[in-house]
Amino acid sequence: MTDERQRDGTSGADNAAGGTVGAGLRPTDAERVPGPIADARPADQPSGDVIVSMRNVSRAFDNRTVVRDVNLTVTAGTILGVIGPSGAGKTTTIRMLTGALAPTSGEVEVLGQRPTSFSRRTRERIGYMPQLFALYPDLTAGENVDFVASLFGLLLWRRRRRVQQVLKLVQLWDARKTRAGRLSGGMQRRLELACALVHGPTLLILDEPTAGIDPLLRVTVWEELHRLRDAGKTLLVTTQYVHEAEECDQVALIAHGRLIALAPPAELCRSATGGDVIEVETTDMFDGSNLESLPGVLAIRQVEARRLRVTVDHAATKLPAVVDAIGVAGGDVASAREVRLTFDEVFAELVARAGEEDDPAADVAADIEPGTAA
Amino acid sequence: MIILKSLTRILAVVGKELIEVIRRPGAILSLILGPFLIMALFGAGYSGYRRPLETVIVIPPQSGLPTDMDSYKEIAGSGLDLVEVTPDAASAESRLRDQTIDVVIIAPTNAEQDFKAGQRSKIQVEVNAVDPVEQNYAVFLAHVLERDVNRIIVERLAKEGQSYALSAGASQAAAIPPDVVAAPTEADLVNVAPSQPTVVQFFGPAVLALILQHMAVTLIALSIIRERTTGIFELFRVSPINAIELIFGKLIAFGILCGAIAALTVLLLVGPLGVPMLGDPALIAGVIGLLILASLGLGLLIAAISDSERQTVQLSLLVLLASVFFSGFALAIDQFSQPVRSLIYIIPVTNGIRLLDDLLMRGTTTASWQIGVLAILAVVFIGLSWLLLRRAMRRI
Numbered sequence: 145m146t147d148e149r150q151r152d153g154t155s156g157a158d159n160a161a162g163g164t165v166g167a168g169l170r171p172t173d174a175e176r177v178p179g180p181i182a183d184a185r186p187a188d189q190p191s192g193d194v195i196v197s198m199r200n201v202s203r204a205f206d207n208r209t210v211v212r213d214v215n216l217t218v219t220a221g222t223i224l225g226v227i228g229p230s231g232a233g234k235t236t237t238i239r240m241l242t243g244a245l246a247p248t249s250g251e252v253e254v255l256g257q258r259p260t261s262f263s264r265r266t267r268e269r270i271g272y273m274p275q276l277f278a279l280y281p282d283l284t285a286g287e288n289v290d291f292v293a294s295l296f297g298l299l300l301w302r303r304r305r306r307v308q309q310v311l312k313l314v315q316l317w318d319a320r321k322t323r324a325g326r327l328s329g330g331m332q333r334r335l336e337l338a339c340a341l342v343h344g345p346t347l348l349i350l351d352e353p354t355a356g357i358d359p360l361l362r363v364t365v366w367e368e369l370h371r372l373r374d375a376g377k378t379l380l381v382t383t384q385y386v387h388e389a390e391e392c393d394q395v396a397l398i399a400h401g402r403l404i405a406l407a408p409p410a411e412l413c414r415s416a417t418g419g420d421v422i423e424v425e426t427t428d429m430f431d432g433s434n435l436e437s438l439p440g441v442l443a444i445r446q447v448e449a450r451r452l453r454v455t456v457d458h459a460a461t462k463l464p465a466v467v468d469a470i471g472v473a474g475g476d477v478a479s480a481r482e483v484r485l486t487f488d489e490v491f492a493e494l495v496a497r498a499g500e501e502d503d504p505a506a507d508v509a510a511d512i513e514p515g516t517a518a
Numbered sequence: 519m520i521i522l523k524s525l526t527r528i529l530a531v532v533g534k535e536l537i538e539v540i541r542r543p544g545a546i547l548s549l550i551l552g553p554f555l556i557m558a559l560f561g562a563g564y565s566g567y568r569r570p571l572e573t574v575i576v577i578p579p580q581s582g583l584p585t586d587m588d589s590y591k592e593i594a595g596s597g598l599d600l601v602e603v604t605p606d607a608a609s610a611e612s613r614l615r616d617q618t619i620d621v622v623i624i625a626p627t628n629a630e631q632d633f634k635a636g637q638r639s640k641i642q643v644e645v646n647a648v649d650p651v652e653q654n655y656a657v658f659l660a661h662v663l664e665r666d667v668n669r670i671i672v673e674r675l676a677k678e679g680q681s682y683a684l685s686a687g688a689s690q691a692a693a694i695p696p697d698v699v700a701a702p703t704e705a706d707l708v709n710v711a712p713s714q715p716t717v718v719q720f721f722g723p724a725v726l727a728l729i730l731q732h733m734a735v736t737l738i739a740l741s742i743i744r745e746r747t748t749g750i751f752e753l754f755r756v757s758p759i760n761a762i763e764l765i766f767g768k769l770i771a772f773g774i775l776c777g778a779i780a781a782l783t784v785l786l787l788v789g790p791l792g793v794p795m796l797g798d799p800a801l802i803a804g805v806i807g808l809l810i811l812a813s814l815g816l817g818l819l820i821a822a823i824s825d826s827e828r829q830t831v832q833l834s835l836l837v838l839l840a841s842v843f844f845s846g847f848a849l850a851i852d853q854f855s856q857p858v859r860s861l862i863y864i865i866p867v868t869n870g871i872r873l874l875d876d877l878l879m880r881g882t883t884t885a886s887w888q889i890g891v892l893a894i895l896a897v898v899f900i901g902l903s904w905l906l907l908r909r910a911m912r913r914i
Contacts, residue, residue, distance in 0.1 A: 239752075242755070242756045243755065243756065244752055244755045244756065264520075264758040267756065267757060267758040268758055270756060272752075272753065272756040272757075274749040274752045274753060275749070276748065276749035276752070277748075277749060278748060278749030278750045278752060278753050279750075280534065280538060280750070282537070282538045282541040282542060283534065283537060283538065283541075287534075287537060290530075291530050291533075291534050292753070292757075294526050294527060294529070294530030295527055295530060295753070295754070295757040295758070295759050296757055296758060297523035297526060297527065297758055298526070299522060299523070299526060300526075323541070339753075
């Protein structure tokens with residue numbers, strides 16, 4: 145039986161929803177490792193410049209609102225992870241940023257222009273990886289990348305060099321002469337990533353780039369995304385792997401068509417719990433409500449009869465006090481430790497909290513997101 | 519730089535389309551060998567020979583007419599295959615109903631008496647035909663039969679009359695032979711056309727035009743619709759490519775492909791099949807080029823208005839069906855009423871067949887206005903497709 149009593153109902157994530165994604169979490173220069181793409185070009189955009197801006201943006205299909213009232217600003221040199229359950233509105237949000245969809249209301253600005261009227265020069269600065277497999281199965285891996293590079297206007301002499309670079313980056317150089325249709329699902333996804341990168345875009349919009357890729361290669365992909373970020377690129381990445389939120393500078397959590405949280409990953413964790421979490425296991429059944437009056441305790445959740453989670457403002461200083469208080473109340477502590485919720489737990493908590501506040505009709509609308517086919 | 523980048527995008531589409539076609543062995547077989555095989559089968563298989571109709575002649579016993587088959591072989595001619603002479607009309611009609619024979623001819627019962635009484639006798643010709651073409655053929659054969667029987671009767675009577683006149687001392691009565699009396703005129707056909715192709719040779723240019731149109735429409739329409747219904751068009755929307763560059767790329771790629779196949783097919787027609795090529799080769803090439811361009815435009819339009827691959831295939835087949843019926847390939851255009859006749863020039867192959875027939879087999883054409891029609895069709899189809907595809911590529 146789970147019982148939750150939270151003293152402070154406000155959430156940091158709730159407050160953050162609708163805000164600016166900055167470069168505050170970017171690594172130091174010493175931590176930056178030049179990569180095959182990152183070192184190829186200087187930073188495109190000065191850090192701090194607004195690359196993406198969404199103001200009160202909503203999108204409806206046939207009177208069904210799929211994305212509602214999203215406010216978002218992304219500055220240069222940032223990785224923004226757009227995370228949310230299936231059908232939450234992630235792809236619709238992404239498509240409004242690429243210009244493939246116009247918002248029903250609100251304003252969207254990307255690289256200083258409205259996506260619905262992007263100039264060719266602006267389009268050349270955007271790399272896009274759609275969610276669906278969008279390559280020609282009869283063309284080889286190399287030909288596919290070369291074709292996309294040509295679409296973005298890369299001339300022959302630069303195209304050859306870039307094709308080689310990106311294919312090596314995604315570890316497909318050896319498969320460059322294999323037809324795309326004969327590659328495995330993971331290899332096809334890597335090939336699409338190569339296509340998105342080949343023209344060296346300032347802004348990369350990647351719709352689930354790590355879907356279907358094995359864990360080892362996923363690490364490599366994220367390393368490269370970090371390198372790109374360090375080279376001044378801005379990245380918008382949707383992912384279905386919640387733990388990948390840790391790889392992002394900022395995380396936008398979308399559920400039921402709404403942006404329910406926008407914050408750095410560490411802040412999101414605190415937002416979900418309201419503070420640090422201490423997990424205590426007792427030898428016998430213990431009633432956690434005895435701890436409510438303890439200073440610094442924000443919430444108590446009885447996970448099991450002999451196990452409870454206590455949310456405190458600062459775990460390191462409050463842990464001894466909690467153990468003492470249990471002893472005073474007649475309990476016998478078997479173990480006590482600070483726990484960090486997994487991102488799955490954090491997101492489940494935030495989504496559940498947002499769901500409680502939502503209009504049930506809107507939930508249905510958000511789940512029926514139209515496909516991306518033309 | 520802008521032009522260079524634009525050219526890069528167009529060439530990328532051209533290269534991609536050509537590589538995709540080359541990489542599909544099945545497509546090469548159906549695209550290049552297909553037309554050749556159709557032409558070869560048509561040439562080898564079509565003889566123009568019409569099977570003679572199996573015929574039973576019924577001679578009523580009281581008629582007094584001969585009952586041996588040799589007596590009627592001259593009358594039957596090459597159109598009828600005389601299988602039996604019988605007095606049993608019911609049995610012959612039963613076989614006709616069972617479709618084991620094609621024609622039953624029943625001779626008049628009292629032909630001589632009717633003639634002497636100044637009355638016409640009836641030769642009854644019975645057929646069992648549902649097909650209107652077969653029925654018309656039977657009517658034609660009945661008229662030929664009637665004419666031949668009458669001619670033989672007149673010839674016989676003239677001969678008897680001359681014998682009678684000669685025996686009466688009128689020696690000049692034999693000056694005109696009985697067969698001339700029976701058929702005083704005969705037609706001598708002179709064809710002034712610059713070439714007299716065989717049936718196979720005559721249909722060759724029309725088959726070429728039909729194959730080219732169908733291939734151009736299907737190839738480009740399927741290419742576009744596949745991109746529209748997959749994520750590739752999503753990539754086009756985000757990338758700097760625009761509808762004009764995409765259309766140009768497709769037109770150039772499939773134009774090259776269809777042009778190469780047209781050249782090979784013309785060589786086959788003029789070489790092994792012996793189709794005459796009397797017209798200016800440059801003009802013929804120009805007409806083929808315009809036919810391909812208008813057909814590609816039609817294919818683009820089909821892809822632009824379709825929302826699935828299935829619909830594209832259905833529309834392409836409808837165009838093919840309309841082309842077979844209305845283009846002059848199977849039925850002559852002047853057999854249609856005026857309003858329909860005006861509409862059928864919208865189909866590119868209608869103009870292509872007429873122009874290619876004329877230029878190849880006559881050396882010139884009296885329908886040069888149809889060159890203009892092909893050019894207008896190309897412009898209109900491509901223009902409409904551009905508007906629709908631009909809308910599809912625009913942000914929504």
